Amino acid sequence: MQFSTYQQDFFSELETGRRSIVLEAVAGSGKTTTIVEAARRIPPTKRVLLIAFNKSIADELKRRVPKHIMVSTFHALGYGVWRRYAGGNVEVKDDKTFDILDELIPFRVEGNRKIYSPLRRAIGPFVRRLAGLAKDEGVGVLLPDEPETYFKLIEHHDLYIDVPLAQVEVESYEELKELAIEYTQAVLKRSREIGENVVDFSDMLWLPLVEELRTWFRNDYVFIDEAQDVSATQRAILHLVLKPNGRLIAVGDRAQAIYGWRGAASNSIDAIKNEFGCVELPLSITYRCAKNIVARAQEFVPQIEAAADAQDGIVEYAEKYTAADFGARDAILCRTTAPLIEFAYWLINQGHGCKVLGRDIGQGLAKLIDRLKAQTIEELELNLEAWSQREIAKAEAKDDGGKAARIADQAACVQALIDALPEDRRSVKQLRDQIEGLFSDSNGVTICSTIHKAKGLEWSKVWYLEYDRATPWARQPWQQKEERNLQYVATTRAKQHLIHIRLDDKQ
Numbered sequence: 001m002q003f004s005t006y007q008q009d010f011f012s013e014l015e016t017g018r019r020s021i022v023l024e025a026v027a028g029s030g031k032t033t034t035i036v037e038a039a040r041r042i043p044p045t046k047r048v049l050l051i052a053f054n055k056s057i058a059d060e061l062k063r064r065v066p067k068h069i070m071v072s073t074f075h076a077l078g079y080g081v082w083r084r085y086a087g088g089n090v091e092v093k094d095d096k097t098f099d100i101l102d103e104l105i106p107f108r109v110e111g112n113r114k115i116y117s118p119l120r121r122a123i124g125p126f127v128r129r130l131a132g133l134a135k136d137e138g139v140g141v142l143l144p145d146e147p148e149t150y151f152k153l154i155e156h157h158d159l160y161i162d163v164p165l166a167q168v169e170v171e172s173y174e175e176l177k178e179l180a181i182e183y184t185q186a187v188l189k190r191s192r193e194i195g196e197n198v199v200d201f202s203d204m205l206w207l208p209l210v211e212e213l214r215t216w217f218r219n220d221y222v223f224i225d226e227a228q229d230v231s232a233t234q235r236a237i238l239h240l241v242l243k244p245n246g247r248l249i250a251v252g253d254r255a256q257a258i259y260g261w262r263g264a265a266s267n268s269i270d271a272i273k274n275e276f277g278c279v280e281l282p283l284s285i286t287y288r289c290a291k292n293i294v295a296r297a298q299e300f301v302p303q304i305e306a307a308a309d310a311q312d313g314i315v316e317y318a319e320k321y322t323a324a325d326f327g328a329r330d331a332i333l334c335r336t337t338a339p340l341i342e343f344a345y346w347l348i349n350q351g352h353g354c355k356v357l358g359r360d361i362g363q364g365l366a367k368l369i370d371r372l373k374a375q376t377i378e379e380l381e382l383n384l385e386a387w388s389q390r391e392i393a394k395a396e397a398k399d400d401g402g403k404a405a406r407i408a409d410q411a412a413c414v415q416a417l418i419d420a421l422p423e424d425r426r427s428v429k430q431l432r433d434q435i436e437g438l439f440s441d442s443n444g445v446t447i448c449s450t451i452h453k454a455k456g457l458e459w460s461k462v463w464y465l466e467y468d469r470a471t472p473w474a475r476q477p478w479q480q481k482e483e484r485n486l487q488y489v490a491t492t493r494a495k496q497h498l499i500h501i502r503l504d505d506k507q
Contacts, residue, residue, distance in 0.1 A: 006283050008033055013281060015037055020248040020270060022227065026304040027297070027492035028288025028458070031251050031384075035223055036064045038249065046070050046220040050079070050242060053226040059121045062300040070219075077241065078204040082173035085213055086196040089113075094202040097128040100190045104183060122163040123180045131161060131187045132178065135206035138233040139188065142209070153413050155400065160391075161177060162371065205233050218243040227252030229259060230268045235275060248276045251283075255301045255488050258452060266478045288311070288458055290496050300488035322507045323350035327461065331447040333454050333490050334465040335483075337404075339503055343465055344448045345420040346506060357449040362435045365417070368410055377418060377426045383502040384414055401479060451490045462494035463501055 003011070007030075010054045015412045025031040035050065042048050052058035060070045072080075082089050082240075093099070116124070133153050143149045147362055154177065161176055168178045168292040173464060191200075208216075222242045224230060227250035230238075240357045242248055257266055267376045273280060286294060290313020294306040326332070326347065332354075334340040340356065347354045356362070372387060374380035388411035395404035418426075425434075447459070467490070470483045491498060 020276040022280040023279040025253045025283040029283045039065045048221045050218040050223045075204045081208045091198045119166045130184045132202045135202035140210045166330035216240040223249045228257040297491045314497045323352045330461045331459040332463045336409045339466045341416040354446040357453045451486045461497040463499045466499040
């Protein structure tokens with residue numbers, strides 16, 4: 001195989017240098033192939049660990065690297081260490097936090113049902129989410145286990161308890177949050193106490209760190225993929241799995257950091273570079289995108305280059321289009337969900353099958369509809385407007401543009417679904433059935449996806465819907481940078497043909 005100058009420089013640094021390396025890999029640059037080749041060039045006498053972003057990528061790497069190289073995810077590493085510490089018999093239970101809450105907040109049993117108090121019903125899901133975040137962020141080892149830490153997590157991750165105060169007999173939502181934090185701290189304490197018997201997903205990293213276990217297998221080389229998405233807790237794990245004089249090889253793309261809204265560190269690559277004393281090298285040639293698509297991508301990432309044998313490709317801005325223009329293997333991408341839903345229904349009404357990627361989006365919309373407790377569509381629309389106005393006002397009062405944007409998108413999405421209902425099917429039940437159908441994996445052929453859901457995927461032809469619409473709540477510098485990153489990610493999903501379109505131009 002003929003490797004590029006960038007790849008050869010990286011291999012040379014790996015083989016002759018002594019420092020850890022950050023490899024800045026642009027979209028479609030063949031980073032998996034580069035990682036596999038680099039791993040093969042390390043002498044078999046050295047201990048090598050490859051950490052993949054998820055299990056499917058880990059499975060692919062296992063098939064491609066030499067047998068003596070260990071491949072894992074972060075959570076598999078942590079779980080393995082914890083099982084050895086606990087003696088091997090550790091149950092994994094997703095509902096561990098709820099089980100602990102059953103111990104902390106009394107309930108009664110009627111027949112085969114648990115009857116919970118209003119307080120437990122109000123704060124249970126909130127505490128479960130906050131406890132998971134606290135573990136993921138390393139509370140008790142990387143962050144102090146004190147109320148201020150939890151308040152910061154609540155604010156950053158947009159957590160709220162949406163119940164009438166009269167139901168829980170407290171005077172303010174601030175008091176309710178303080179009470180929820182107390183229970184969350186108790187959950188973490190109890191979770192640690194019973195950890196040798198049962199763990200949840202977050203425990204797999206948190207417990208080995210908080211217990212300061214030293215039973216990690218140390219490696220001469222550690223590779224980490226998707227380095228831009230590594231959290232502070234995962235960076236702590238990297239220190240534990242690397243020998244004192246070992247070398248870290250971190251592969252990632254700063255311009256594909258798009259998860260700051262859910263807690264990912266926006267400066268992850270720079271943090272890795274500083275903590276591990278890395279030299280930085282580029283991997284700048286994309287083998288995915290045609291030349292004209294690369295020229296568009298260079299507006300966001302100037303260093304990206306087209307391959308020497310790349311075709312010209314097409315980038316265009318369509319002034320009008322019809323449903324017949326969309327092929328079975330095309331993808332329609334959009335920054336937010338609401339325009340995507342409207343577009344998907346337009347395609348369906350035109351007799352063109354499609355599906356929307358992301359069942360969790362559909363489940364979230366269904367839960368919102370249930371939470372609004374409406375009996376009719378008319379009542380639902382009124383409750384939806386009141387809910388969105390109230391929650392957006394709360395978010396703006398805290399200068400939390402990210403949360404305001406997501407609330408606005410959710411509300412607009414539900415309204416788009418309501419507007420798409422046929423006149424003879426305007427009921428709340430049929431609305432939920434519509435959601436199930438639209439997000440079903442078996443529904444149609446053309447793909448509709450948010451940019452977030454499309455990350456890691458590629459198509460020959462991509463239609464970029466509402467390409468010039470950005471969220472108005474991206475006020476902080478890191479939020480504005482993520483908006484540009486999303487445009488770059490959308491652009492580089494296309495291999496040959498990128499078409500920019502607006503909803504209003506459909507015929």
